[in-house]
Amino acid sequence: MWRNIYFNRPRRRSPMLWQEMRRLQRDMERLMGTTPGPIRSKFPAMNVWASENGLMVSAEVPGLDPEAIDISVVGDTLTLSGSRQREETPEDTRYHRRERSMGEFSRTFELPYRVDAEQVEARFRNGVLHISLPRLAQDMPKKIEIKSA
């Protein structure tokens, strides 16, 4: 899904612009009343960073144990899945607010190119998951020298 956005993006734009555009769009929708109520999006929310050598995907998964997250990479597809459970409470518990999203999740991303599954690394810190996905070496763009005749 994000593939199109990724490819159509003009190069060398400030990352902030993206977020700003998204926010503007949301504000407009809110004003026009096309999306009534609070906006919900898929869990976990993800950001994707790109460099010459590969991608970096980050996802906010607060409260999850790193072991409770399944990450799988097949060719150019990244899948994140797991389950987020509300903590166990005594029987006499009364909830005043329940804003944190819970339950099973599974998200699949189509990447713009194949990644080297062997080299994929995932780090988890303070409830944020960072997955680095290096591009498959044989798929790297090659610079072709022009020989003079």
Added chain:
Amino acid sequence: MAEQTMELEKQEVETPMGVERTRTTRTFSPAVDIYETEAGVVLLADMPGVDMNDVDIMLEKNLLTIRGMVEEPTAESYELAYAEYPIGDYERTFALSDEVDKSKIEATMKNGVLRLLLPKAEEAKVRKIAVRLEE
């Protein structure tokens, strides 16, 4: 697969007119769960990206403010290609009732979730009041 888990999009905190923040980052209101048991009130706040040492909890009279500072990741040679969530600090204020024993508030932080335990004051714990028949 069960139905897709959805989450609330981050809500930006609004400042009063003319008031500016000292930090240039944006500030969001963390999603919270609050529940009450016999012993007290537990508050759980999602603050992904916040380190234990960057959490501020302030109690002023009966206003409890939680604040979490996020360090923006600086990935060299990486450019943001697609964004679903904005990055910024967290801040939210709650009014506590007098029933909370303010001297015994405990805070812990794990995997980006702040957990506050607000014990009930002794005198606020449930007392059974026997109803007597009027004679």
